[in-house]
Amino acid sequence: MEKIFKIVFMALAVLSIPIGFFVEHEHAVFPWHRIPSFEAIFGFFGTFVFIFATVLLSSFAQKKEDFYD
Amino acid sequence: MISPFPPAFLFILGVFLIPLLKGKLKQAYLLIVPAIAFLDIIKLSPGMSWSYSFSGYNLVFCNVDRLSLIIGYIFLIIGFLAIIYSIHVKEDGQHIAAFLYIGSSLGVVFSGDFFSLFAFWEIMAVASLFLILYQRKKESLSAGLRYILMHIAGGCSLLAGIILYTINKGSIAVGVIEPNAAYWFLLLGIGLNTAFIPLHTWLPDAYPEGTVTGSVFLSVFTTKTGVYVLARCFPGVEFVAYMGGIMALYGVIFALLQNDARRLLSYHIVSQVGYMVAGVGVGTALAVNGAVAHVFNHILYKALLFMCIGSVIYMTGKRKLTEMGGLARFMPVTTITCIIAALSISGAPGFNGFISKGMILQSIVEAHRPVLEIMLTLASIGTFLSFIKLGYFAFFSRNYDMKSKEAPVNMQLAMMLTAFACVLIGFFPGILFKVLPYQDIPYHPFTPSHIVGVIQLFMLAGASFILAKAMVVPHNAVILDFDYFYRMAGRGLIWVCVVPLNALRKKFQLFSSVTVSIISRLAKNPVSTIEIPIAYVYQRITKGNRYTGGYSSSDTFNENLYRRPVGAGIFFAIILFLAFVLVYFVF
Numbered sequence: 068m069e070k071i072f073k074i075v076f077m078a079l080a081v082l083s084i085p086i087g088f089f090v091e092h093e094h095a096v097f098p099w100h101r102i103p104s105f106e107a108i109f110g111f112f113g114t115f116v117f118i119f120a121t122v123l124l125s126s127f128a129q130k131k132e133d134f135y136d
Numbered sequence: 137m138i139s140p141f142p143p144a145f146l147f148i149l150g151v152f153l154i155p156l157l158k159g160k161l162k163q164a165y166l167l168i169v170p171a172i173a174f175l176d177i178i179k180l181s182p183g184m185s186w187s188y189s190f191s192g193y194n195l196v197f198c199n200v201d202r203l204s205l206i207i208g209y210i211f212l213i214i215g216f217l218a219i220i221y222s223i224h225v226k227e228d229g230q231h232i233a234a235f236l237y238i239g240s241s242l243g244v245v246f247s248g249d250f251f252s253l254f255a256f257w258e259i260m261a262v263a264s265l266f267l268i269l270y271q272r273k274k275e276s277l278s279a280g281l282r283y284i285l286m287h288i289a290g291g292c293s294l295l296a297g298i299i300l301y302t303i304n305k306g307s308i309a310v311g312v313i314e315p316n317a318a319y320w321f322l323l324l325g326i327g328l329n330t331a332f333i334p335l336h337t338w339l340p341d342a343y344p345e346g347t348v349t350g351s352v353f354l355s356v357f358t359t360k361t362g363v364y365v366l367a368r369c370f371p372g373v374e375f376v377a378y379m380g381g382i383m384a385l386y387g388v389i390f391a392l393l394q395n396d397a398r399r400l401l402s403y404h405i406v407s408q409v410g411y412m413v414a415g416v417g418v419g420t421a422l423a424v425n426g427a428v429a430h431v432f433n434h435i436l437y438k439a440l441l442f443m444c445i446g447s448v449i450y451m452t453g454k455r456k457l458t459e460m461g462g463l464a465r466f467m468p469v470t471t472i473t474c475i476i477a478a479l480s481i482s483g484a485p486g487f488n489g490f491i492s493k494g495m496i497l498q499s500i501v502e503a504h505r506p507v508l509e510i511m512l513t514l515a516s517i518g519t520f521l522s523f524i525k526l527g528y529f530a531f532f533s534r535n536y537d538m539k540s541k542e543a544p545v546n547m548q549l550a551m552m553l554t555a556f557a558c559v560l561i562g563f564f565p566g567i568l569f570k571v572l573p574y575q576d577i578p579y580h581p582f583t584p585s586h587i588v589g590v591i592q593l594f595m596l597a598g599a600s601f602i603l604a605k606a607m608v609v610p611h612n613a614v615i616l617d618f619d620y621f622y623r624m625a626g627r628g629l630i631w632v633c634v635v636p637l638n639a640l641r642k643k644f645q646l647f648s649s650v651t652v653s654i655i656s657r658l659a660k661n662p663v664s665t666i667e668i669p670i671a672y673v674y675q676r677i678t679k680g681n682r683y684t685g686g687y688s689s690s691d692t693f694n695e696n697l698y699r700r701p702v703g704a705g706i707f708f709a710i711i712l713f714l715a716f717v718l719v720y721f722v723f
Contacts, residue, residue, distance in 0.1 A: 073602055080599035083592050090584040096501050097509070106589040110596035113517040118604050121392050128616040129393070135614070135623060 083107065140180050142198040142246060143173045143208060144256065147239025154235065155228045163223050166231060170216040170238070177208050185248055193308050196248025202573040203428065207245045207364050209571060210432045211238065213557070214356050214439050221443050221550035222349030230270050234353050236263035241357040245364055249308040250298040253365070257294065257329075261287035264358060267350030268342050276345040282619075283342035286328065290335070294325025313369045322369060323376075330362030330413060331406045332379055333386050337619035339406060340390070344398035344455070348446040351398060355442045356435050359405055363412045363431055372419025380414025381511035383407065388518030390617065392525065395456050395610040397445045400526055401438070404481065407515055408434050414512060415496045418503045421574040426495030429568055433488040433561060437480035440554040444474035447543035447551070448530060457526070457610040461535030469548045471531045473555040478523035480558040483516055484594065485587045488561035491568065494581050517597045524601060525608050648704035655707070 087104025150169045186198035215238040243256030268280040300318035328335040387407025394400040415427025464471040480487035
């Protein structure tokens, strides 16, 4: 069940990329607004920014639960 | 026709009847008061004010404009829903604290002057403290103490700012502040309640320790009144705008690492309030509209999230994600409403967060703040990820030991009504647009690029999350925040008192005791004048330590030793008195 859900989700994610080529940003102000499907790229790599940030943070700030006791 | 009455007083005066009523009558009363307050607030119209002259100053208890009205509406709506959620609570004290909390928050919102604002601000801090303390656990008591200490510090800063402002300006009316000394004190005081980094530590520290029902109230009022006052006093301040961006990212990174479900939600308050603060900081009409709309929507979905996790805690007693799991089978209403709230906070199309986040982001683009746009878009990815984590580990992950029933009917009803409000605004944002402070500001949420952009952002973020899921599995651990420094400073202060200051006290006490003993000996027998120096010299030579007149400075407790300071005090008082008499008569 979980596996099917994952495969369907991944498939939908890949399928959502080409839709970006058919819509245009209404208020393109910054250069990245003109890149088609920019949000898809941003979403994919943004997640790794978070994973990197959390790993970095937990490397020095993660302590045992009774740290303050 | 009854003329409108400041809504804050309905709650604050309404408190007195709560202990007198019982059973169903009390429950009815608890719901009738917010209903009457809502009818009252509907009758208020912009421009009205209810003022009272006090020692030369004009105290304005009910200053009505479009900004205060919309915040008043949402405070009453959520107050009503949260009271439904907590109607089963038997303890009167909790209801009284909640009433005072709602009342004082409405008081802050409708205050037209800084003095009454400050008074309501402090009632708010104390009333909310009791919603934490009623949990009656050791952790809650110490978290409550830290909470109130920080709020007292913030209140002092606010008061200092208000006094400086009044001296400079000669008026106490709430308005936009110009940069001067008062500016920074006010910003610090308001910023503490708005959870500016690094003053935010009270929030994720205390909110998870509140009672199940109390946390729902806590999640709503304090930070949002902060945003409201910020919108009144500091619109369009560059520093505030970037602080909002920092809060949005900071909160979300810490949220991703939490194991305690309510602490995760608390860090999301910091993050979501960041969006509002950024909107206020940008300060254009669309940005302020967006910030206020986000306050409105955030209150709905965040209270709903606290209700859902609260009912999980209420039914299972588990508060950590590592202990939860598999609840979707047992608690379908809680699960579905929690998913609605999670989609709303993430800003998925068709839910209320989509509308207001879009407004804030568009205003930022129009105001040419590229860095802020990237910060907030990144934060929305993090929000989505941490709600996948929360939803998965609380409701869907495998946990065969978990058994539970669905929450009580009143809790379910409150959750369903709140979830309905989230979806209603998501599909019909016009309801919300009608009550926003600035009218005729064009904004169209459902544009193809906005919808497609958000869907792509979430789908791809979800996909890469599935690839790297192992990195975010919750752990039994504490993540140190800035409160590490505050706690260490607190311990340092205690150390300074216990070690060096106490040593100084001991030295001084010994000196006074010796002096008193010498004098008393002299008074008894003046002939012994010679004996004392001899004893002193003898002791120095033979034992190498100082003459103590029979008193030791050792650490062992000697109750007679601790009685001496009274004698020493009296002795010095007499000496001083004699000196005074001498000076008085001679000159």
